[in-house]
Amino acid sequence: MPYQDLRAFLTALKSAGELVEIERPIALKYDIGKALAKASSVQGPALMFNQTGTEFPLVAGAFGNRRLALLAFEATEQTIHEKVLNGIDNPIGPVDFEGTPPCQDVVLTGDEIDVTKLPVPTYSPKDGGPYITAGIVVSENPETGTPDIGNYRFQVFGPKELGLFSAPNHRFGKNIAHATEMGKELHAALVIGVDPMTMFSCQVQSSDKTNDWFVAGGLRGAPVELARTVSNGLKVPAHAEIVIEFTVDTKNQKMEGPLGEYTGYYTPASPKPIARITAITHRKGAIFQGLLTGKPITENHVLKQIPFETSILRQLQGLFPTISDLSINSSGGVQVYIVIAMKPRYEGEARQAILATMASNLHPKWVIVVDPDVDIRNPAEVEWAQSFRVKPTEDVFIVNRTAAGPLDPSTDGGFSSSVGVDATKPFGVEFPEVSEVPGWRDFDLPEINK
Ligand SMILES: Cc1cc2nc3c(=O)[nH]c(=O)nc-3n(C[C@H](O)[C@H](O)[C@H](O)COP(=O)(O)O)c2cc1C
The missing domain is CATH 2.30.110.10 (Electron Transport, Fmn-binding Protein; Chain A)
Structure with missing residues (x-):
């Protein structure tokens, strides 16, 4: 009950x-x-x-x-x-x-x-x-x-x-x-x-x-x-x-x-x-x-994070079923900074998902899409994807005069602009393999677990 x-x-x-x-x-x-x-x-x-x-x-x-x-x-x-x-x-x-x-x-x-x-x-x-x-x-x-x-x-x-x-x-x-x-x-x-x-x-x-x-x-x-x-x-x-x-x-x-x-x-x-x-x-x-x-972080942010993440995820999955997860960071007030994990099904689909997210009622200013192998709740992993999977002139874009959150001190009246970053690997082409030592996760090393 x-x-x-x-x-x-x-x-x-x-x-x-x-x-x-x-x-x-x-x-x-x-x-x-x-x-x-x-x-x-x-x-x-x-x-x-x-x-x-x-x-x-x-x-x-x-x-x-x-x-x-x-x-x-x-x-x-x-x-x-x-x-x-x-x-x-x-x-x-x-x-x-x-x-x-x-x-x-x-x-x-x-x-x-x-x-x-x-x-x-x-x-x-x-x-x-x-x-x-x-x-x-x-x-x-x-x-x-x-x-x-x-x-x-x-x-x-x-x-x-x-x-x-x-x-x-x-x-x-x-x-x-x-x-x-x-x-x-x-x-x-x-x-x-x-x-x-x-x-x-x-x-x-x-x-x-x-x-x-x-x-x-x-x-x-x-x-x-x-x-x-x-x-x-x-x-x-x-x-x-x-x-x-x-x-x-x-x-x-x-x-x-x-x-x-x-x-x-x-x-x-x-x-x-x-x-x-x-x-x-x-x-x-x-x-x-x-x-x-x-x-951030206050109780206001805690109240928003779980419901915002889950309900926006559900809304987007209706259009983009290969979106597997979505994170709305506390540092962005649980509003303006959204990271999405997605496996695009065709060239340009990540960009479509970014535009749909910008259109949500949260009025985000940053929308970043990464591949599902990136841990979207770990800022270092998201920065890694942005560092080595992005060609800025092609994968970063700004949409001008998007509606702004009225309490955002950086905005100009009711308008702001929004940045989209497609940090997924280039679609349909070979991309180098991630270098990780295989088997390290299960390796038994009791000396460092003291
Ligand atoms: C603690 C708390 C206080 C809030 N205060 C306000 C407020 O004073 N004015 C406002 O417009 N939204 C405020 N919000 C945000 C809205 O409640 C929230 O975004 C809600 O989803 C909007 O309702 P709607 O989805 O029915 O449009 C607050 C949110 C929280 C968690």
């Missing part, structure tokens, strides 16, 4: 020695950020802060490194990609929760709404204020009603107001733009503290027509139980810790930011839409979830 909720996962982390509880009081302003940066520097355990100066404890770093991500997926390095691909290939629809859902143990509406009562950290002195960074947004296509879930950052502006940022190429941003075009209000919910597979499913790349609850169910191997919100008719995970229901106000924008982001740079403040809170509901003894984002 999958973890039913965040609590079940935290219990598993605790019994694996991967959750440390901190009982002394901790300042929400900066100290949580410092503690997370420190824990992350040693690939440390998740941290639970029990005294936050509010009525709620705060857990952060729950998916802070690869080891914890594998625990969340209940997989090993050997099984992870197959397990996720199996989930993507076998979606499972959600079911309705019967009765009053746990996420509505406490219901706050009208004058009771006050988001500043939650333990929302200000991670770094240069951040524009307290940020909710680990929430998932539930919104719907205003025309078709198709639900979308995704992770988005929210700055606390006041008791009933949050600032929000969605890139225009992400579905929440598209739903906001679509609703504005139709002259409709967009209702949404910011859900904090969900089961691990629902959290990771937010990053699975799928078409805009996909009902994301099916993806979450596929990864879980069991349906997500949903409950209707109290103020705006959406459906949210019944076992979530906290649900902030809101309406998006695009007419009255306010300065949001800066925030240290996944690129490793602060994004400057700029006017953004306001989330006007219509209700807050939570479980009894709700646990708030925090997450540090910033210079």
Whole structure:
């Protein structure tokens, strides 16, 4: 059975020695950020802060490194990609929760709404204020009603107001733009503290027509139980810790930011839409979830890597079945630097695969294709392929004015350019044999294994 909720996962982390509880009081302003940066520097355990100066404890770093991500997926390095691909290939629809859902143990509406009562950290002195960074947004296509879930950052502006940022190429941003075009209000919910597979499913790349609850169910191997919100008719995970229901106000924008982001740079403040809170509901003894984002590698990158790699691999394999593996490096923010292993079936096919990858919603700036004998997760091997299998004038090309990630500080407005490198051996001609001493892998040399 999958973890039913965040609590079940935290219990598993605790019994694996991967959750440390901190009982002394901790300042929400900066100290949580410092503690997370420190824990992350040693690939440390998740941290639970029990005294936050509010009525709620705060857990952060729950998916802070690869080891914890594998625990969340209940997989090993050997099984992870197959397990996720199996989930993507076998979606499972959600079911309705019967009765009053746990996420509505406490219901706050009208004058009771006050988001500043939650333990929302200000991670770094240069951040524009307290940020909710680990929430998932539930919104719907205003025309078709198709639900979308995704992770988005929210700055606390006041008791009933949050600032929000969605890139225009992400579905929440598209739903906001679509609703504005139709002259409709967009209702949404910011859900904090969900089961691990629902959290990771937010990053699975799928078409805009996909009902994301099916993806979450596929990864879980069991349906997500949903409950209707109290103020705006959406459906949210019944076992979530906290649900902030809101309406998006695009007419009255306010300065949001800066925030240290996944690129490793602060994004400057700029006017953004306001989330006007219509209700807050939570479980009894709700646990708030925090997450540090910033210079790679942070929890933000860990959340993206496995779902991005597997779902982009599946998309590309539909066109190029001889693609055997795909790696999206953390150093490139798990976005702009993609390496593909492929055995081209005809001359020029590697280049076709590069162009298709550039067209993905990640908007990569570097796409490198190598032969399957190269270990794409070992930068030295990829550099070796680029060094000795590439004729730069023929195999390296630049596509101008490709759409850019809006937070990339090196880009010019909405556009960038993308580099493709075909580092596969020349097609259909003899190429020298790789020089390796045969049999070295199995050679018994106990003297160096001491
Ligand atoms: C922790 C975290 C925070 C994120 N914050 C934002 C954000 O504030 N705005 C945004 O546009 N994308 C953000 N993203 C990226 C999107 O959630 C992600 O790329 C998602 O796949 C986009 O959703 P879509 O596939 O439905 O378009 C964040 C990702 C993570 C893991």
